[in-house]
Amino acid sequence: MPSLTELLDRAAGGGRLSFDEGLRLYDDADLHDLGAAAHARRMAMHPPDVVTYVIDTTINYTNVCNVHCSFCAFFRPEHHREGYTMSHDRVLERVKYAADQGATQIMIQGGVNPELRIEWFETLFERVGREYPQVDIHSLSVSEIVGLAHVEALPTREVLARLKAAGMKSLPGAGAEILVERVRKRISARKVKPHEWLGVMREAQLLGMPTTATMMFGSIETAAERIEHLDVLRQLQDETGGFTAFIPWYYVPYKTPLRGKEATGLEYLRVLAISRLYLDNFAHLQASWLTPGLKMGQLALFYxxxxxxxxxxxEQVVHDAGSTNEATRRDLEEIIIKAGYRPVVRDTYWNLRSNMPLATAG
Ligand code: SF4
Structure with a gap:
């Protein structure tokens, strides 16, 4: 059996870890050793002096949702007095606000609202594309796609194809949580099953839409289930190569029906490091500073x-669960610079936008 050092050396060099090896490293490796191997891998994969970010906004267009996840403080059931759905004009106002600040990416996401038909989204996306051609619509989630497929009695592939034709360029990896049936039954029994999430992602990727993948950890899953989540993503990436990035973030328990304790900073860093090493076929690993905060986000650049x-x-969904972190461009650039890197603006497709001046320049 290889030693932990041998496993770390292999993974740092881009070699593949088996499930058991990944779990061993996750459970037993010293955090600093794990982080050093992940950092070495990242340095070998990308320009060592550059950290990228995107100027974007998240517009939570409706909080009405028929899925009722126990970790979610954002949704309201149908006909609830606090339920809302924004008008197209209201969404467009928000897109304008973001575009005026240089946004190149718009994430329009919300609950699974059965009142909304596919034409509502097609009309909205066409308007955004017409009025703000400089922004990419990186929007919805697998849950919303499956919800629309039910409402319209259409295959999910056709829903995706119609939305793509209306201007939706890319599908975010939201709603993956932990892609293990036992966990989903406990925290989001009405949500899409793991194979459905992966199936819709595969369809989007085969239609030529870039996608991301996420993991919401820190609810009820075990360490082995975290590695299982990474493993099913790695398998799909082997097949399609359609994921641009992996974004692990931890569950914020404060205002949600599913109680629990927030993951610690050390746990967050351990998850990042094992993700970088295990997902040898993912190009990018994103620091999700929204729940752990900017200071942890800065540390993530070394894991x-x-x-x-x-x-x-x-953003409203994570905010409603008790997270109060926010960041301007200047905030992001300052923590990148103070970590010793050069901030570079990118777009949804990871094209570097060297024509966009930095907020910290001058
Ligand atoms: S996480 Fe998404 S799908 Fe689940 S209840 Fe909240 S809005 Fe609905």
Whole structure:
């Protein structure tokens, strides 16, 4: 059996870890050794002096949802007095606000609202594309796609194809949580099953839409289930190569029906490091600073991350669960610079936007 050092050396050099080896490293490796191996891998994969970020906004267009996940403080059931759905004009106002600040990516995401038909999204995306051609629509989630497929009695592939034709360029990896049936039954029994999540992602990727993958950890899953999540993502990536990035973030328990304790900073860093090493076929690992905060986001740049995510100008879902972290472009750039890197703006496809001046320049 290889030693932990041999496993770390192999993974740092881009070699593949088996499930058992990944779990061994996750459970037993010293955190600093794990981080050093992940950092070495990141340095070999990307320009060592650069950390990227995207100027984006999240517009939570509706909080009405028929899925009722126990870890979610954002949703309201149908006909609840606090339920809302934004008008197209309201969404467009928010897109304008973000575009005026240089946003190149818009994430329009919300609950699974059965009142909304596919034409509602097609019309909205066409308007965004017409009025703000400089922004990429990186929007919805697998849950919303499956919800629309039910409402319209259409295959999910056709829903994706119609939305793509209307201007949706890319599908975010939201709603993956932990792609293990036991966990989903406990925390989101009405949500799409692991094979459905992977199936819709595969369809989007085969339609030529870039996608990301996420992991929400820290609810009820075991360490082995975290590695299992990484493993099913790695398998799909082997098949399609359609994921641009992996974004692990931890569950914020404060205002949700599913109680629990927030993951610690050390746990967050351990998950990042094992993700960088295990997902040998993913190009990018993103620091999700929204739940752990900017200071942990800065540390993440030494545990395998090469990207700081986005400015997330108006996010509501994680905010409602008790997270109060926010960041401007200047905030993101300052923590990148103070970590010893050069911030570079990118777009949804990871094209570097060297024509966009930095907020900290001058
Ligand atoms: S996490 Fe998403 S799908 Fe689940 S209840 Fe909240 S809004 Fe609905």
């Amino acid at each position: 395998g991350c090469d990207d700081m995510g986005g400015t997330i100008i108006e």
